[in-house]
Amino acid sequence: MLEKLKDIRMRAREEIRSCTDIEQLNDKRVKYLGKKGKLTQVLRGMGDLPADQRPVIGRMANEIRTAVEEELNSANERIQKNMQKIRLEKERIDVTMPGKSMPNGGLHPLSIVLEEIQNVFIGLGFKIAEGPEVEHDFYNFEALNIPKDHPARDTQDTFYITDNFLLRTQTSPVQIRVMKEQKPPIKIISPGRVYRSDSVDATHSPMFHQIEGLVVDKGVTMGDLKGVLGLFAKELYGSDIKMRFRPHHFPFTEPSAEMDISCVVCKGKGCKACGNSGWLEILGAGMVHPRVLEICDINPDHYSGFAFGMGLDRITTQKYGIDDLRLLFENDVRFLEQF
Numbered sequence: 001m002l003e004k005l006k007d008i009r010m011r012a013r014e015e016i017r018s019c020t021d022i023e024q025l026n027d028k029r030v031k032y033l034g035k036k037g038k039l040t041q042v043l044r045g046m047g048d049l050p051a052d053q054r055p056v057i058g059r060m061a062n063e064i065r066t067a068v069e070e071e072l073n074s075a076n077e078r079i080q081k082n083m084q085k086i087r088l089e090k091e092r093i094d095v096t097m098p099g100k101s102m103p104n105g106g107l108h109p110l111s112i113v114l115e116e117i118q119n120v121f122i123g124l125g126f127k128i129a130e131g132p133e134v135e136h137d138f139y140n141f142e143a144l145n146i147p148k149d150h151p152a153r154d155t156q157d158t159f160y161i162t163d164n165f166l167l168r169t170q171t172s173p174v175q176i177r178v179m180k181e182q183k184p185p186i187k188i189i190s191p192g193r194v195y196r197s198d199s200v201d202a203t204h205s206p207m208f209h210q211i212e213g214l215v216v217d218k219g220v221t222m223g224d225l226k227g228v229l230g231l232f233a234k235e236l237y238g239s240d241i242k243m244r245f246r247p248h249h250f251p252f253t254e255p256s257a258e259m260d261i262s263c264v265v266c267k268g269k270g271c272k273a274c275g276n277s278g279w280l281e282i283l284g285a286g287m288v289h290p291r292v293l294e295i296c297d298i299n300p301d302h303y304s305g306f307a308f309g310m311g312l313d314r315i316t317t318q319k320y321g322i323d324d325l326r327l328l329f330e331n332d333v334r335f336l337e338q339f
């Protein structure tokens, strides 16, 4: 019996030490200490022993049980540590590896310049207004003092959708929408897409962008118009920019003017960009026509206003020296990446 116990102990130790995972270890636990395990069997057979041997064998068996348990526990610890090591090895991060570079997105040049222009006007207390691109004839023409037979309609090459609906040819209809909705003081700019039936070339596109401006209040004068637009030009182009106003005609402003700035390329000396004139036209403007105020239920005896409209695409191409408008709309990443 004693021999049998010693044998069990030896084998158990050997087998447990050679276990490499928890599952094997559990098998050994069952094999030696389980209900039908080897040690349990021996203890069960104790009844057949002579009485004087029982205590000795009993004590021995208990010692062995404890020893096997300790053996199992330390094997368990060893295996756990080992598994942890393997796991950490697998999860190891090599911080010296070069990172994956993410391609950087960027703003479209039109967005960059639009944001710049908006910031100037927001700084002057203007709010941003928006209007629909599919517009009613009333807002795009009629209310802007351009009746059905007016020659100004011919110059606009309108895309008509029905007799009364069209793609807006200018952002000026937003003036009407704002004046019909709000009462003075009004101080807004309205950027957006406009459409004219032009064929595409280096300087023409059937879709382009305008930024409209409108100020209506008591006692607004042409001096305010010049002051605001002059400040705007200096903010956008730098303080040494020169500007001039030329008389012009728009049906919805009276008087009307076009504003030129000294050429940003040649600083006014004359070059290809400015057609040797030294000047670049950047916007149309004028005092809101009294008839337009009336149509919007604003009394022209009490209120006056000025309006302006500029071409964002032209300002952007001038600013960056882009010689072909089409580049702005083709979305060639090699071009866009340069801004």
Ligand code: PHE
Pocket: 169, 170, 171, 172, 212, 213, 250, 253, 284, 285, 286, 307, 308, 309, 310
């Ligand atoms: N809407 C005019 C155009 O497209 C520009 C303009 C706007 C002129 C506001 C005067 C006042 O040419």
